[in-house]
Amino acid sequence: MVRPSKNSRGGRVSIGFIGVGDLASKVIKGLLREDSDVTIYLSPRGETASRALAEHPQCIRLESNQQVIDRADMIVLAVRPEQLRDIMRDTTFPKGKKIVSLIAGIELGTLKLLLDSEAVYRLMLTSAAEINQSMIAIFPPDPAIEARFAALGNTLVFDSENDFELSTVGVCMNGWLYFLLHAMHSWFTERGMGEAQAKKLLIHCLKDISAYAEQHSLPFNQIGESIATPGTHTDAGLQMLNRHHSHAAWSAACEVVYNRLTNHTAQQ
Structure with a gap:
């Protein structure tokens, strides 16, 4: 809690x-x-x-x-x-x-x-x-x-100490997000956007998501579904992400870190 x-x-x-x-x-x-x-x-x-x-x-x-x-x-x-x-x-x-x-x-x-x-x-x-x-x-x-x-x-x-360990996984997630942002930044600049403008765009997108999610009681997926409605451009991109199991990769990364944390604890 x-x-x-x-x-x-x-x-x-x-x-x-x-x-x-x-x-x-x-x-x-x-x-x-x-x-x-x-x-x-x-x-x-x-x-x-x-x-x-x-x-x-x-x-x-x-x-x-x-x-x-x-x-x-x-x-x-x-x-x-x-x-x-x-x-x-x-x-x-x-x-x-x-x-x-x-x-x-x-x-x-x-x-x-x-x-x-x-x-x-x-x-x-x-x-x-x-x-x-x-x-x-x-x-x-x-x-x-x-x-x-x-x-x-x-x-x-x-x-709960288990919740605290899970929060450490969240801290690691912060680090991974920088690499995701780097990949997206590269995509924008390779297609002609200036580096400074691309960085501002991505930072504003993150602030947008955080602010909107904080104001709503809906689960994250329901907020996403309200945006990625069938036939929209957002939905088309989401389908491609799902086809490549991108969300599963994030869950797997979290599991690796959590196992390292808890296994290290057990070895002390």
């Missing part, structure tokens, strides 16, 4: 990042865009990115992961799953300090066991966190976590 989150961020807080890779960097930039009261402590992992971010007056790069853990009010784990156990050998997390995991595929129970903490939460976002337009999946619910990260976009708070 998805529950609405609170929007108030509360007072000044410091957040420590263990791991400063691509997604973590985007999250940090988004936080800095919207919150002048936050202090970001950066671990030495991801040296190039952490040094670049440390140029910002609200970011402080520390010499070790343990220093980040000790000084920050809240910890964000942003490392690869296979790196987590190495970090655990060299660090200790204080009891009660909130820990937010950006690590895909490691379930909450395993994280609590490894970190020896009950104050653990899972978070998943898209690259749009950098511009404060991300989908933000949170599990389990916690008002402080919800409020702190709400500035990054639109929060979806899950009561």
Whole structure:
């Protein structure tokens, strides 16, 4: 079940990042865009990115992961799953300090066991966190976590860990859509449309779909059917897509990612 989150961020807080890779960097930039009261402590992992971010007056790069853990009010784990156990050998997390995991595929129970903490939460976002337009999946619910990260976009708070894993598939889908857009962009430009105009067209089409779907309670397929009525150009194109089983390919891709996530969890 998805529950609405609170929007108030509360007072000044410091957040420590263990791991400063691509997604973590985007999250940090988004936080800095919207919150002048936050202090970001950066671990030495991801040296190039952490040094670049440390140029910002609200970011402080520390010499070790343990220093980040000790000084920050809240910890964000942003490392690869296979790196987590190495970090655990060299660090200790204080009891009660909130820990937010950006690590895909490691379930909450395993994280609590490894970190020896009950104050653990899972978070998943898209690259749009950098511009404060991300989908933000949170599990389990916690008002402080919800409020702190709400500035990054639109929060979806899950009561079910399985739903949270499914939301991670949705995050991957965002990445696939860029390749679909690239294919469509190429089709338009190969037939004479300018590159900038083709990009604007596709972006406006996406905004059109999102806005219209959000205003209607109908299922997506029924909205589509109301547009692709028999004999229309839209219907002709849809028939070709169905002939090539294009929708089945998307479902198969989702299944591959979901299986990877759940199988990885089982292996921990």
